[in-house]
Amino acid sequence: MLFASRPSCIKRLLVVEDDPLVAFDNERTLKHAGYDVVASVDSGEAAVALLATEPVDALVLDLALAGHMTGREVARVARDRGIAVLLVTGKCPDDAEDIALACLNKPHSAAALIGALRAIETMICQNKAPRKVSGLQTYWRPEAA
Template sequence: MLFGTKERHVKRILIVEDEPLVAFDNETMVSNAGYTVVATVDSVREALAILEREVGRAGGEEAGTPERGIDLILSDITLTGRRSGIDLAAEATARGIPVLFATANPPEDGGGNALGVLCKPYNEGRLKAALKAVEELIAGKGKVKAPNGVILYNRPLAA
């Protein structure tokens, strides 16, 4: 289809950010980019509770019911509580949910299981570019060129 919209691999995003203004900005920018914000939480504990509620429902769109599930987690690394975004990424990817970090201090080791890092500070254009690049990784488009301000690890998703 010439003017049709292509199928998105990421539709529903869980935002994990402990700074309220950044969390609000992320919600607004993610929504403006055409994604659905599943929830915005400030700790790994809360994020895992959302995962428990939503996992198993991905792709589970039934006739007459809204789509459920989480396609991507956008998470800071330093969060409220004792656990970090790196801990969350390990648990999320074990469930088949990819993670994009948004942080001012990218981990030297590649952040464990994350697909990449969106470096703070960023604007709406940079966030959209990062989400597009992550969608290409998820779609299996091979090595994806990282947009400005984004580090991509170009690794396959855990099965």
């Protein structure tokens, strides 16, 4: 798989997904696109524990997780640590803008997942509006120059 551009300011990703097949597909897709996938975990507790010990630039996060911690709680922890959050879920919640930079609807293609991360990179690395990606809602707020 060849992609036009390599990751820029987002390099290290954590995949948080309770469906093992989806997690495997996402991890494989992301690695082929040049990202360093730190880990794939299925629970909020495991995600937060990893965030405490590993440098991570962004989360690819499902809202429905194993364990007691919700995806929303994980997203808030990541946001508070300055980590970009891409929600990947069946239905983007009404409060997605409060907890994530973007939300990608499931099911999605490999190209849409990479496009969603590229959109987040455009927002935070270049401080500009991203290109449209099918199935992706972005919540871009430009930073003051």
